Amino acid sequence: MSGTDVLDQLFTTPARTDDDVVALVTGVVGRPLRRQCWVLFLDERALPVPFLLPVSDLPLQPDEHVDDLATLVAEVCADNSAAEVVLVWERPGETELFPVDWEWIDACACAFAEHAVRVRGQVVVHATGTAMVELDELEAEAEAEAEVEHGEQAVRS
Template sequence: MSHHTHARPVTPLRTDEELAEGVYQLLGPALRRQVWLLFLDEESYLQPLLMPCDDLPEPMTPANSLTFGRFAGVAVEHSGASSVVLVVERPSGPLLTEADRGLMRGMHDGCLAAGTPVRAVLLSHRRGVRWVARDDYGF
């Protein structure tokens, strides 16, 4: 059973700030290192499906990344969503580590390679959730 029992936001999450706040409402403070896939529809409403992934290889190879991106794409289709939100959860502060950057880059690159639309990459840390710009984890 998941330790995350917060309510799903019922308003659209259109801005990066609204998205980070909505995800924090949903997940609460970070408790362990894992990845969450969340899904938004075309109106920016969060969909009911939440997928935790705690067994991603690190560092991710291009093949791992593509497999992940295809998996995320299938989940987007099955949930009826229009994009995926990639959340890295880990219980320390808001500053990115090299491991965080590598994981975010691997997931995002895999989604790009698979044609899976990514709405945002977020970091869930012990004090909140922050939106992470692509520039912060590299191309």
């Protein structure tokens, strides 16, 4: 099967499950080459909309431009009849998400919700493969950081 056939199949297969989403991202993004975010658009049947939005040169930490990104994505959704989006975090050379990545994940989830953009899921593409970002991981990491901070405060007291 040629590369074009694979892409045709990906764009005609609904991304209803997390495995479907991961397969779509793997087929579209491939292996990570540069630190950036991709926005993939899905229609009301969970079929990929043939419009991809790569976003590079993001600042290290989320800032007021996250709202601009959410506004842009909301407009693209309206213009392309997209019902939901998949956010993809491309991270070459990395094998895990770092606190700054979690800040982006959280900031985008909040900003997109404020603009009524439904996020089907967030996906990370890094050196060990492609996987759905589980928000449980974010909560666990925040709890671990709070415990460390609490322990440091107890030592200072």
